[in-house]
Amino acid sequence: MNRSTPPVTIDPQAPLLEVSGLRTGFRRADGGQFVAVDGVTFRLEQGRALAIVGESGSGKSVTIRSLLRLLPRTASILGGEARLAGIDLIGASDRTLRRVRGREVGMVFQNAMEALNPTIPVGRQLAEALTWHGLCTRAEARARAITTLGDVGIPEPERRARMYPFQLSGGMRQRAMIAMAIIAEPRLVVADEPTTALDVTVQAQVLDLLAEIKDRGTGLIMVTHDLGVARRFCDDVLVMNQGKVVESGPIEVVLDSPREPYTRMLLEATLEVGDVRAAPPEEAPTTVREPLLVAEHLDKTFRSRGGQTHAVRDVSLAIRPGRTLGLVGESGSGKSTVARLVMGLHEPDSGRVLLDGQDVHGEESRLQRRRMQMVFQNPYGSLLPHYTAGANIIESLRLQEIGTPGERTERAAELLRLVGLAPDDARRYPQQFSGGQQQRIAIARALAPEPDVLVCDEPTSALDVSIQAQILDLLAEIQERLGVAYLLISHNLAVVERMSDEVAVMKDGAIVERGERRAIFGDPQHPYTHRLLDAILPVRGSRVPGAAIA
Template sequence: MNKDILLSVRNLTLCRGDGAKLVDGISFDVRPGEIFGIVGESGSGKTLATRALMALLPAGITPTTGETVFEGQDTLAMSPRDLRSLRGARIGMVFQEPMTSLNPSMVIGRQLEEGLKLHTGLSPSKRREAILAMLERVGIVEPERALSAYPHEFSGGMRQRIMLASVMLLKPALLVADEPTTALDAVIQRDVMELMVELTRAEGTAVLLISHDLPMVARYTSRIAVMEKGVVVESGTTEDILTRPQHPYTRKLLSSLPGRGETRAFQSEDVPVLAVEDVIVDYLKAGALFRQSQAKRALHGVSVTIRQGEVVALVGGSGSGKTTLGRTIAGLIHQTSGEIRFGGRPREEDWATYRRSCQMVFQDPYSSLDPRMTILKLVEEALRTMPGLSSAERRRRALATLAEVGLPEEFANRLPHELSGGQRQRVAIARAVVRQPKLLIADEPVSALDVTVRAQVLALFADLQKKHGFSCLFISHDLSVVEQIADRVIVMQHGEIVEEGPRDGIFDNPQHAYTRRLLSAIPALDFNETGGVKLKWRLED
């Protein structure tokens, strides 16, 4: 056994029942204590390859060749009993979505105790002591109270911290982290990753980091393997692959990273397209129907203006109030006080016209598209209340808009589940722009997409905005995307606007501490002539 190698994967091939290869002869090594990254788009096979290490493959997918040697033993040849001893104790795993990997019907304390009961001989009092110490270490406020709380009572970032705590309690030799920060905003992403690095270094644990987020992988890994369609196309040190990529697919991934777009200047107008004036939104707490004092204030007197043809980005962490503001502008949430004016007039004077002129693209297209309706019917539906359009004209206009977003007529009769995530988001955009709105609200429209698909959707969005000239409120926690697409930036924290101004001014000379914290979590990109990229972390000496 080579003591310099903790995990050795050699010629691993995974096949479906029909013989199709999903992972084709991949090989890589992970050394003790290092952070090794596997990058690639959805469908590249990176998650399947790492699940094979612990025999957690979906039904119908089996290893046909190769070996996965961990601490001198081939895990593919282990008995179920030996695998149960291995999982958790020696190899831990943090999954992409903690809400689905934490049991919603069990309190946190019981879930954290399970592994300790199974793999250690600690007494109940010692187990409780270890759990409380770990919860405090991962930054959970009031760990005693957390023991009796359920997963839904925590934010996404806190749930991911709890998942880390449950894995690191057993001090595994290898931690497999599968897209551990995909659903989190930039600041929480960085906090969770820094916590993971701190915990694993303290215990000497190696990390196998699976992600399509290249900047995050670049920041934390020493070596990476790039996967495409089940094959490792390139591997080596992170610095070499980023600065001198050899494979066309790696160069394609790097070229898809968002960079700063062109600057557009807008003259002040007497009458903006949208004017939000001192809007306050209060949410009533459970049981507080008749006790207004129990309300939680989500927006504290927010004022926003958007000019004709302008793209205004609304940024901030989870819970900052940005989605609440977007939904309030769209009329999906009623404001407690304040006024929203459209074209200089209160929107309530003509709700029908406003709802036709203001459209919204939601974060998750799969949940916002009716799964029983065809793509054509979904886009046509947006035109049902448009006056003066016959059914033939609605069909013609819907097909023309689908073609405009890159979905030709052969997609018309497909259902949403037959499309990829990027294609579903194109349908959502088509449904919004088919009515030729004056204002479009885009709420995290690319946060769930791979880097290359995200680049395609952003390019499409920019083209449509230039062609149709609609104004846009672009809501995002990803400042690298904002840097590419926005003309002006508004930064929110705790339901208040803390800073706003032209995009270049916000990115190059941020004034507020919270804005500086947001920007420090994303890199500035410097592309070179070989198709590589150098990442420089902002506001760091």
């Protein structure tokens, strides 16, 4: 069956995108209306990039989803206009929008695991984006899919194209999502946190690729909480708060000389490598204790129809009570696999993990694992969707047999307050929260039983800068009070510098460098560590690695 669609009629004289007075609301249970986007107006020309920044829940994602009418049933567009090269997006028929989506506008969603079809290999999904619009033959589409996967920095693209989304790391899934958005060479790319799951080296590759596309005349809208990415890539910026645009203008002007207090708050909350505040106190020699968690010579290979992946190669590490080990490296380097081996979620092919001298994979593994909790990279995938936020936390306490039902409910409300949510949010379901809010719930659930070890796999990757600062302060406070040990996995080197006592750098499944935080950031020895630090995008002027901590 030929499912190709004819192109829509484009007005070459019209602006690429013109939005005026856009208002979008959500229907409340009491019959009222919550206005999430209130009077948003902007204009985007070809070959320009616009950043939309603001805190989680400020209306950024709802704004861009409104443009393509990708809204849940409880939401509706209340007013305003949006035109893409003369096409009325708000009043367009569903048939017209199907022609626009993918062909004229490519969309990069915040959660690649949700956006990609879990039952279809990623290469075939990319190819279908071309054949559905009749842009080339199936054979040509397959070849272009492999090429585009390589363009966005996915290693061994021909092999990865045969893999399913769940077989890829979080960063690779995000790159596959970006590849799908750009493969048809659309006029406009709309990206919702496109680099959230990417390490700094791959982030640089993806931004360079998007820059090439922009230079060919493609417009781009980027929703991001990473002001360094916004400064590096975008020409203009909208700052949103509570559904409204509070400040806008050229990116350098707004970030260097912000007029509004809200914009200044976002900049002050942004953490950068070399910040004085990014320096946990050094541990005095008299306080050094024996390691609480030890991993010895871990090795793990995954096998599938697409081949085999040697994910972890002879990895050893140790964390003492009250200390944080930061684990960094590019997407697919094996960081998350190490986390799952430590938690006992994967069995190592060789090696062992000891907690207080006891093997977490041994006979007492269930008791040992009760002392360790994990914050996963994908908050929505880790939360129970049919449980409310409060019930997700309460269920963790119930399974650990902690407290009475009343005490569990009180503890859930207390933890929601600690991570920046209201106690009333306990009655809402995960899908009713933004991505950043979902991660806050996941962190609250992990903290509920007050574990001895907390394994954090990208715990702040989905959070805006102000909430990130709150969460990092919260984790530091809990560590100081309870002596909990953290294994912190992150591609955000400023977060690792802020939280870690020691740092291990992974590449291709192996640890290539490790040492005290001061040594790694101030005097790195391995060329790959140098590459990671050199790829950091500054928000405030130029960065001198290690200058504030040398």
